[in-house]
Amino acid sequence: xxxxxPARHQPQETSVTHLPHRGRxxxxxxSLALGATVLLGFAPSAQAIPLQGQFVVQTxxxxxxxxxxxxTTDTSDSYETAFAAGxxxxxxxxxxxxxxxxxxxxxxxxxxxxxxxxxxxxxxxGSLRSLTLSASLSASMxxxxxxxxxxxxxxxxLVGTQTIFTLARPGWLTLRGSVSRSTEAELQLSSAxxxxxxxxxxVGLKYDQTRRFFLAAGTYQVLxxxxxxxxxxxxxxxxxxxxxAGSMSLTFTAAGDAVAATAGSGRSLLSLDGAxxxxxxxxxxxxxxxxxxxxxxxxxxxxxxxxxxxxxxxxDDVVLRGLSPVADTTVTAVLTMRKGRPKTVTRSYVSCx
Numbered sequence: 001x002x003x004x005x006p007a008r009h010q011p012q013e014t015s016v017t018h019l020p021h022r023g024r025x026x027x028x029x030x031s032l033a034l035g036a037t038v039l040l041g042f043a044p045s046a047q048a049i050p051l052q053g054q055f056v057v058q059t060x061x062x063x064x065x066x067x068x069x070x071x072t073t074d075t076s077d078s079y080e081t082a083f084a085a086g087x088x089x090x091x092x093x094x095x096x097x098x099x100x101x102x103x104x105x106x107x108x109x110x111x112x113x114x115x116x117x118x119x120x121x122x123x124x125x126g127s128l129r130s131l132t133l134s135a136s137l138s139a140s141m142x143x144x145x146x147x148x149x150x151x152x153x154x155x156x157x158l159v160g161t162q163t164i165f166t167l168a169r170p171g172w173l174t175l176r177g178s179v180s181r182s183t184e185a186e187l188q189l190s191s192a193x194x195x196x197x198x199x200x201x202x203v204g205l206k207y208d209q210t211r212r213f214f215l216a217a218g219t220y221q222v223l224x225x226x227x228x229x230x231x232x233x234x235x236x237x238x239x240x241x242x243x244x245a246g247s248m249s250l251t252f253t254a255a256g257d258a259v260a261a262t263a264g265s266g267r268s269l270l271s272l273d274g275a276x277x278x279x280x281x282x283x284x285x286x287x288x289x290x291x292x293x294x295x296x297x298x299x300x301x302x303x304x305x306x307x308x309x310x311x312x313x314x315x316d317d318v319v320l321r322g323l324s325p326v327a328d329t330t331v332t333a334v335l336t337m338r339k340g341r342p343k344t345v346t347r348s349y350v351s352c353x
Contacts (some may be wrong), residue, residue, distance in 0.1 A: 117159030183244030266343030
C-alpha cells in the first residue's frame with residue numbers, strides 16, 4: 001500500500017514503523033566519519049547543490065564482563081568513501097576476533113563478522129532520480145564454555161549511507177525496501193533546516209514494503225542503514241549466528257510526470273505527453289504516424305470515458321481536461337481501426353499534489 005504525505009500537511013514530523021534495536025541504534029552511523037552533517041553540511045535552500053554522499057561498510061566486535069574480558073586478534077575494520085551522482089561504490093569486509101577471560105584460560109569466544117554493500121545515486125534535470133543501497137551481512141560466535149562464559153560478547157555489521165540531494169521541482173519520492181528477518185534497517189529523511197515547509201520522517205523497514213511521500217522543491221538529507229548483530233546467548237537456544245540481506249531504493253518523480261513510456265499496440269498512432277499540466281489539470285496527446293487508419297478513438301481517464309475523437313488525422317491534438325489534482329492518473333485510449341482489430345494506448349502519471 002502507498003502511504004502519502006500531502007504537501008499541506010507539512011511542516012510535520014512523521015515517524016512510521018520503528019524497529020526495536022537490540023544493539024546499537026541508528027546513531028552509530030553518526031559516530032563514523034560519514035555521520036556528522038559537518039561533513040555534508042546543507043547549502044542554503046535557494047541554491048541547488050550537486051548530489052553528494054558518504055558510504056560505509058563496517059564490522060565490529062565487543063566484550064564486557066569486567067577487566068578480565070578482552071578482545072584479541074581483532075581484525076574488524078571500516079570502509080568509508082565519498083560518492084557523487086553516477087558513481088557506484090561498493091565495499092566488503094570479513095573479520096574475526098577472540099574474546100578471552102584472562103582469569104580463565106578455557107573461557108574464550110571466537111567471533112566472526114562479514115559485511116558487504118553497494119550504493120549508487122543518479123540525477124536528472126537538477127533533481128535526484130534514484131538512490132539505491134544494498135547489503136549482505138552475517139555474524140557468528142562460538143563460546144567454549146557456552147552459557148557459562150564470563151564474557152558477554154557481540155559481533156556486529158553495518159552498511160549505510162548519508163546522502164544530500166536537491167529536488168528542483170516538487171514531486172513524489174517513492175521508498176521501496178526489502179529486508180530479511182534477521183536484519184535491522186532504517187531510513188531517515190529530512191529537509192534542510194533553513195527550508196520552508198521543513199520535513200522529517202523515519203521509517204523502520206520490515207520485509208517488503210513500498211511507501212510514497214510528497215516533497216516540496218529543496219534540499220534533503222537521507223540517512224539509511226542496514227545492521228545485523230549477534231550477542232552472547234542469555235538462555236539456551238538463543239541464536240549464535242545470523243545472516244541477512246536487504247535493499248532500499250528511493251526514486252523521484254516530479255509532480256504530474258509520467259511514470260513510464262507510452263505503452264500499447266497503438267503507440268505508433270497516438271502519442272501522450274510526458275507530463276500532466278498541473279495548472280490546467282489536463283493532459284495532451286497527438287495523433288502521429290498513419291493515424292488516418294483510425295476510425296475513432298475513445299479516451300478513458302482512470303477507467304471512465306472522457307472523450308471520443310472520430311476520424312483523426314496525423315498532427316491532430318487531443319486534450320483531456322478536468323483531471324483530479326490529488327489522484328494518480330491513467331489515460332487509456334482505445335483505437336477502433338478502419339481495418340483490423342482495435343489497438344490501445346496507455347500512460348500513467350503521478351498526481352500533482
